[in-house]
Amino acid sequence: MDAISLMESAANGALIGLMYSLVAMGIVLIYKSSSVPNLAQGSMTMLAAYVVLAFANSAGAPIWAAISLAIITMFIIGLAIERVALRRLAGRPIIMILMMTLGLEIFLRAGSMTIWGGTTRPMNLGISDAPLFLGPLLINRAYAFGAVVTIAMFGFFVMFFRSRMGVVLRAISDDYTAAWSVGISVERGVALSWAMSAVVATIAGVLWSSVQGVDQSLAQLLLKGVTVAVLGGLDSIGGALLAGVLLGVVEGIASSVLDPLLGGASRDLVDAAMLILTILIRPHGLFGRHDIERV
């Protein structure tokens, strides 16, 4: 294992990690506004990819139009999920809410498999397969594109949280009772955060399926997304971005070192270990807010 190939795995890992942050951002958006840990984010990502393909293949739309249509569809689906499933559970014990998102996960995953079937299908965004040369390092073009889009999304959210609607969402996430009492419609804010999270899931779904194709394995991005979200702090978008890079680099290096030793598939192990270590050492993550509990 020489230095160049290690650096290469680190660089590609950082780019992959940024694409993980996109999944994590969806989780963070929802958690910030309503303290709901969305375990269905992975299957929302998968559903979105299938919706894009449905528009592109069945309706014959060009890929950019299919993506825009899918974004609109997912916006509505996000609103619907919040309205139908989550709003009635507000104030219930967290176990009910967790189970609800798990139920949503199973329903969305199996539902999209029922409708569209499980064979892997490609999604072509027109990114060439030729690697980028960065000095001596070979960089995957699709990862680089994904990383750029992620940073653009992060920039968008930084701007958004300074706008009027963004301030409303920040107020809700700070203290929803206080927000309620000054006349902010908490329901609308939470619904908006679900819709935005579904849109982020669409973008993540498109980017990931351009890398690995559209199939059930997109739903397994959940573990990565949760790990990144917890590591960065469940209510910090910037934390998700940095934690994504961190996880990507650690995963890239660790798997290139550990895979030959352990016989492959050490990525998931690294994720799980990172998640456990984060929770045991610093449960509120790198940039999350540390809540004080009253008896």
Added chain:
Amino acid sequence: MLFRQAGIFHTDYSADRALFPIPADRWMIGSLLLLALAAPLYMNTLYLSSYLLPWLVWTAGALGLNLILGWAGQFHLGYAAVMGIGAYAAVHASRAGIPWEIAIVLAGITAAVIGSVFAFAALRVKGLYLALSTLALQFVMDWTISHVPAISGGTQATLQAPDIRLLGWAVTSDAGLYYVALVWCVLVTSFMLNLRRTALGRALVAVREKDYAAAVIGVNSFYFKLVAFATSSFIGGVTGAILVGTFYHAVTPEQFSVDVSIQALAMVIVGGLGSIIGSYFGAAFILLMPGVMNSFISWAATKFGFSLGIETLAHLPQAFYGALIIGFLLIEPLGLGKIYNNIRDYLLVWPFGYTKK
């Protein structure tokens, strides 16, 4: 009516504290037990070994999970891993020549020791973070089981489980295996029934309601969390061992994957948190639902003359299962056990619904 309370007077404390103070309940439990004991006589072996037996074993498993989730209020998204540890421990122990009775106890102890690792996560965090760390531990356990050849016997391997031998007699008949499952299920049920009357059970409930408040009144919440995790892991481990011994007859890592954890969780949620009869209903519901769903679809397909692709047929029950969890949480969050209790409460005072029970 059936559950009539009129004329039942408890004249001493022990009668008042009995497990089933109402005679109708005692009659019901007694006749159900008789029916269960006589099941091999009137039931054909297909139903006995492919429906009744897994239902009983999974009920015991669901009760173990209910102990940690419904009584102690701690999350456990890694219950299948604990069951898997028990299963592998029992299979390895009995392959090494240890008698099966001792092997399943060893399985329970191994599962309890490793399962207590989950409790150390519970010391540090709770709620959502505990759920996520148990989920991560499930992934670690899965990985360890499937990647360590000494445990799984190599990648993609299936380990044959030796026949169950009780006191030297090989139990191979369907009826024999069924009785093994029945005895375990009855044991776990009576443990859980009695748990709520003991100091341990009350301490667990105190920890569930608010662990800090429990600590203030002198309940050592960490100790009881540890006990809850160890006990439920013991039940889970033995259940896993019995599941493999009586139903699967061979053990692979996929039998105890994260999906199975979610399935066990669904049994508890659909059945009702902290409800014993609910665990029976929940296990039956989750186990039977895919089969019923499949036969319903094929019936509807022939009746209405439409045909579905194989992939659609394969995934539709799964989608329905997800929808079911969502539906239960929206309509009756306390599950089938609560529905049963509502009906029972109604019958207790029928036809005088305005009286208090």
